[in-house]
Amino acid sequence: MIRNPFCDLQPMKAEPARPVSRREFLHLLAATGGAGAVVKASAALGLLPASAEASTLQLAPGNGRSALILGGGLSGLTVAHELAKTGWDCTILEASQRCGGRIFTVRHGTLIDELGNRQVCDFDDAPHLYFNAGAARIPSTHRTLLNYCKELEVELEIFVNENKSCWVQDDAMLGGRPVRNAEYTTHMRGFLAELMAKAMTETDMDEPFTDSEAETLLGMIRSFGNLDEEHVYRGSFRAGHASGGYLDDGVQKDIIALRDLLKTRLGMGLLRASEGETGPILLQARGGMDRIVDGFLRQIGDRVRYRAMVASIDVRDDGVEVACDHDGSRRQFRADYCFNCIPTHLVTGLDHNFPADYVEALGYVRRGAAYKAAFQARERFWEQQDIYGGITWMTNPSRQIWYPIAGIHQRKGVILGAYDYINGMHHTSMTQQQRVEAHLADGEKVHPGYRELVERPVTVAWHRMNHMLGCSARWPRDSGGWSQAEQARYRLLQAPLNGRHYMIGDQISMHSAWMESALLSAHWALNDLDLRLRNSPA
C-alpha cells in the first residue's frame, strides 16, 4: 500500500510513536551493518516512504463526477479503470489508433507509426510471432502491476533474461570470436576467487575473523570460483563440457586467459546480470505484453476515443476544459478533473493556461531515445545451440540479441536484433535500410549465416514514434542523482494544478521506464484526489 502525506485512508500499520532522529537512524545502521553501513538514501529522510506492499485503492463513490484522461498509456488506463469502478464518468482521449503507449507489441499487421518511417509488420500470423517493442519485463517485486494482471486475468509466464548459454561478443576479445556467457563468467569467477583467496591468506584484514569464520569464508570463495584445494583456478565444468560427461568422462573446455577476458568491458555487466531490478524472477504476459492493455480495455474500452489529438488544456477553478481534434474537426470536452499522461515535452506544445513554474518543470524533463529492432527467424537456430530465451551481449551498436521463450520448438520465432537504450539516436538517425544492414552485420558476428536465417525486420525508434517522440522520462541530469531543484520540480508536477489537473505516468516518478511506476503514479493521484474529496465540504 502506498501512503502519501495527504492520504491516510488506509489502515496504518502500527509504528513507534517516537520519531527516530536522523542521528539515531545512522547510528542504528552503523551498528547493524557490518563493514561500513552508512545509509545512502539520506536525501529520502523526511519523505514518507512507500511501503513494500502493493499499492491498492479504496476510492469513495464517484457520485456522477467526471474525469478527462489525456492519453491512453498505462497510467491513463489505470485511472479510467479505477474511476469507472466507482461510478465516475470517464473519457480517455488518445491521439493514436491504439492504447498502451510504450506497452507496444508488434505482430502480423501491426502499424509502427514512426515519423518518416512507417512500417506494417509482416511477420507470419501466429500467436508466438510477436515482438514487445516497449515494455517487456515484469520483475516479481512489482506487485501493483502483478495485482492488476491477476485482477484482469492476464496470463503470465516466466521471462528469461540472463542465460549463460547465450553469447558474449566483442571485436576486441579473442579476435571477435563469440564465447558462451558461461565460459566468460565461470573463468572470471575463478580468477576473482583466486584473488580473494590471496587476500584471505596474504592480506591483513580489517575484520578480525575467527578460525571458523575464516574457514567458512574460504570455503565460500572456493565454491564461488570452483578453486582446487590449493586455491587455484584450473578451469571448471561450469563453463561447459568440451566433450563427454554422460557416458564418458567429461573433458573441460580450455580456460580463457584472464588477460583475454579483460579485453572487454562487457564483463562488468555479466558479473552483475542477476542483481538489482532484473535480479528477481521476471515475468511476461503470455502472447505479448499488450495483453495487459487488452485487460484494461475489456473493462473500459468503450470510454476511449482514438485519434483524438488534444489541442488545448484550460484548467479552471471548477474543472478542466480540453479541446481536441478528431477526424478534422475540433471538439470541446469538459470534466471536473483531468489526468494527463501525455509526455511532458509534448504537453508544453499545447495551448494551455499553466503557470510559468509548471511549464518550466514540464519542459525540464528530458526523454530517452531507446531503440529496438526485431526479425522473424526462418528457423529457431538458437535452440540448436541450447539457447531458450535470454540475451546475447555485444559491444557493437546493436548491443543485444534476445531469444524468445514464446513458441519453444515451433518452426519460426521472433528475435530482438538490437536494443540500444544508451545511444539510441545512433540508429534512430539512420534509414530503415541502414538500420537493418547494421543489425545483420552485427548479428553475423555471433551467428554465422544470420543474414540468411532472419527476415522481415521491424525497427522501433522511440524518439520518432508518433504522438510520443521519445522514450522514458529522464529526470536527473547529474549521475549523482536528483538535485533539490529537480525534486522540487517533480513534486510540483506530481501535485494537482489548481486542484484539477494531475500529471501522471512513469514520467511522474523517481523510477521511470517501469510499468509499476506508471501505476503507482496513477494511484498516487487517485488517492490524493480521493482524500481531498472526502475532506471537502459536500
Next chain:
Amino acid sequence: MIRNPFCDLQPMKAEPARPVSRREFLHLLAATGGAGAVVKASAALGLLPASAEASTLQLAPGNGRSALILGGGLSGLTVAHELAKTGWDCTILEASQRCGGRIFTVRHGTLIDELGNRQVCDFDDAPHLYFNAGAARIPSTHRTLLNYCKELEVELEIFVNENKSCWVQDDAMLGGRPVRNAEYTTHMRGFLAELMAKAMTETDMDEPFTDSEAETLLGMIRSFGNLDEEHVYRGSFRAGHASGGYLDDGVQKDIIALRDLLKTRLGMGLLRASEGETGPILLQARGGMDRIVDGFLRQIGDRVRYRAMVASIDVRDDGVEVACDHDGSRRQFRADYCFNCIPTHLVTGLDHNFPADYVEALGYVRRGAAYKAAFQARERFWEQQDIYGGITWMTNPSRQIWYPIAGIHQRKGVILGAYDYINGMHHTSMTQQQRVEAHLADGEKVHPGYRELVERPVTVAWHRMNHMLGCSARWPRDSGGWSQAEQARYRLLQAPLNGRHYMIGDQISMHSAWMESALLSAHWALNDLDLRLRNSPA
C-alpha cells in the same frame, strides 16, 4: 551425435588426421589457459568422447527382429520407441501399474506405492495442482531429451530454480530469522568484492597487469559487489528496498554483518546457485514431467504390459528368455534381444544365468535415497511475497521449499515441502505422520502460519518405492571420482552380455540422476546393436 568406438554409422565430422599426443594436449591447454590451465579430465583421455551434439539414431530396418524391454523407465520407453519405428517387434514388461520410473508426477488420484506407506494423492483435481516427485528439471543443454520433447510434442515451459526473492533460513544465523536470498547474496558479494579490491590494491599479484587491465578488473570488482568509489561496501539496493524507490527516494535495507552471514554454510551454495548443471536455463513439461512419458506412450503404449514382474532372465546364444509373473500366473517371453532398465540391485535378485563378474558389477552399484514431500497450499501465499517459482534454502532436514510456476495467480498451488538428496534416509525411516510434522515445523520457520496454509501432504521416499527401492545409481565410492575398477565395471555392464542383453538407463552412465543420461544410455545400446547387426552376415 554420440560416437562410440564400435559404431561409425554416422557421417564423421572432418577432424585432423594426426592424433594429438597427451603431452601436446596438456601443453596446448597450458598455453591457452590463463592462471594455471591443467586438464582435470586426464582419466578421460583415450576414451572416445561424446560430442556436444544431440544424440540421434539412424537404425537399420528391424526385419522382424524382436526385443524384450524390461522396465518402462525412460530408457526402456526410448528403446521401444526407436525399435518400433524401424519395424522391430517390441514388448515392454513393466512391474508396476505405470511407466516412467523416476519420472513421476503426483496429482489428484495418483497412487504413491511406497512399501508400508501407500498413499493416494488427494490434491484438488486441477491441471496446475501436481508435484514432480522425481525428475523435475531439464537443463537447456540436455539436447537429446529436448529433441524428444520436440518430436513427441511435449509442451515446455521455463522452470525457475534460483530465485533471489526466496528465503534463506538457518537457526544459527540471526536467531533463525529468514532473510531473502537477495539480501544474503548481495551483502556477501559486497564483502567479497571489498576483499578482492584489497587484494588488488595491497597484494603483489602473480599476474602482471597493465594499468588498463587493472582498471577494468577493479571496475568489474566494484560492479560485482556494488562498492562505492572508495571500494567499500555500504549496502546496495540489489538487496531490496526498505521503502520507497518509485515515487520517493529509495531507502536501502540494513546491511547484515559479515559475521552473521558466516554463521550459515548455506552461503556456499547460494553463491554458486546458477553455476553448473542448474546454471543453464531449466525447462519443465507443462502440466507435469510425466507428459514426457505420455508422449512416448502415445507412440508405443500398446506394447507395454503392466504389472508384469520379471522373475528370471536367461541369456542364450540365439536370444533371451524371460519369465514373468502377471495376474498370478507365470509366462515365458522370448526375443532376439533384451534391453534391461530394471535397477541393478534388483536385477541381482532375479533368477539369471549371468557370469560372476557381471553379477558383481550389478551388485556394486549403490542407490541414492532421495526424499521429497509436497503439500497443497490453500492459497498461493508466496506470490504475496514476490515469489514466483524458485527455492527457499534451509539447514533443517526438510532442506528446501519449492514454489510452483504452474498456476500463477490461481487460488491454490502445490509446493514442495522437503527435498533431501543427501541424507534422505532421515525421513525415509519416519512414519508418514512424523515426516509431515517435521516439514510443517521446518516450514513454519520460514512462513509463519505455514501449518494452516498447507494441507494434503504427500511424501515420496525413493528408497522404499515399490519396484525401485532406491533413487539414482551411485557409482564412485570415493569423492575423488571413478576408480579404474569402477570404470571397468561400468564398461562391463554397458557392453551387451553375450551380445544379447543390454543393461540401460541412467544407472549405466557416468552421470546418473538425469533423464539425458537415460536417453544416451539407450542410444548407446541401440547404436551398438545396430552396428553389430549391419556388420554381421545376414
